[in-house]
Amino acid sequence: MLTAGPSGSAQQLRRLALVASALLVAVYLLAVRTAARQALGDAAYLGRLAESKAFQVFDKRFLEAVDIRVLLRGAVALLALAALRRQWRTGFLITGSFLAAILSAQALKAVLTRPILAADMESLMKGKEGLNTFPSGHSTFVTALVLGAVFLVPIAVRPWIAVSGIGAMVLVAGGVVTAGWHRPSDAFAGIALATIWISVTAAVIVQRSTAIVPVPPGMRLVPFASTARH
Numbered sequence: 001m002l003t004a005g006p007s008g009s010a011q012q013l014r015r016l017a018l019v020a021s022a023l024l025v026a027v028y029l030l031a032v033r034t035a036a037r038q039a040l041g042d043a044a045y046l047g048r049l050a051e052s053k054a055f056q057v058f059d060k061r062f063l064e065a066v067d068i069r070v071l072l073r074g075a076v077a078l079l080a081l082a083a084l085r086r087q088w089r090t091g092f093l094i095t096g097s098f099l100a101a102i103l104s105a106q107a108l109k110a111v112l113t114r115p116i117l118a119a120d121m122e123s124l125m126k127g128k129e130g131l132n133t134f135p136s137g138h139s140t141f142v143t144a145l146v147l148g149a150v151f152l153v154p155i156a157v158r159p160w161i162a163v164s165g166i167g168a169m170v171l172v173a174g175g176v177v178t179a180g181w182h183r184p185s186d187a188f189a190g191i192a193l194a195t196i197w198i199s200v201t202a203a204v205i206v207q208r209s210t211a212i213v214p215v216p217p218g219m220r221l222v223p224f225a226s227t228a229r230h
Contacts, residue, residue, distance in 0.1 A: 010204075013200075017200045020195040020196045021192075021196055023192045024196065027189050028112060028185075031183070032114050032134055032185065033115070035117035074145045075098060077149070078095045081152040082094070085152070087152070091152065094148045094151060094152060094205075097148070098197075100197055105135050105137045108134065109133065109134065114134065133181070133182050135190040135192075136176050136186040137190065138190065139172055140191075140193050140194045141190075142165075142168050142169050143193075143198075144198055146161070147198040147199075150165065151205075
């Protein structure tokens with residue numbers, strides 16, 4: 001067994017936030033602001049047409065079910081997890097970060113423009129070539145919810161929540177592309193954006209903690225599974 005002190009865990013989380021920030025910027029500059037990779041993203045978007053119509057309809061209905069009520073339920077769920085463990089301050093901070101991630105995704109769509117660089121795809125895209133869809137709000141939502149939950153639950157069950165959460169993230173990230181709502185880069189950016197918000201908040205919380213927690217060596221590679229709060 002190894003031990004995860006507050007400083008070490010906080011440093012891990014800050015590094016994760018920096019990596020996610022670099023990826024978010026890189027994805028935007030490469031996938032949105034260059035002609036070649038814009039064309040690749042558009043090709044992936046058009047590739048969804050090879051899927052069955054029934055599958056596309058299912059994806060669309062699934063995604064449309066994620067409305068403001070679901071977002072609020074996600075926030076309540078995070079607060080409930082914190083309440084069960086009597087960690088109200090931590091719960092409010094993580095829930096606030098969860099909501100901030102979602103709001104920032106919507107704000108970035110208005111700020112990060114998408115110039116039409118792959119003009120040959122315009123007719124195939126039916127006017128959606130220059131539509132601002134970066135980043136995906138759905139991917140941001142599910143990632144922030146999963147990471148927030150992983151941080152709030154006891155350390156012994158974090159790997160199980162993480163594995164289930166990864167499945168949900170893959171389902172939603174793939175769904176927004178299949179349904180024709182986003183390009184792959186949008187989904188990836190949403191995951192990175194949520195990771196930034198939750199990682200920074202978790203780092204602040206852990207840095208102020210005095211807990212020393214036994215952590216199996218294999219879990220040391222997973223920042224949210226091996227943070228000092230237990």
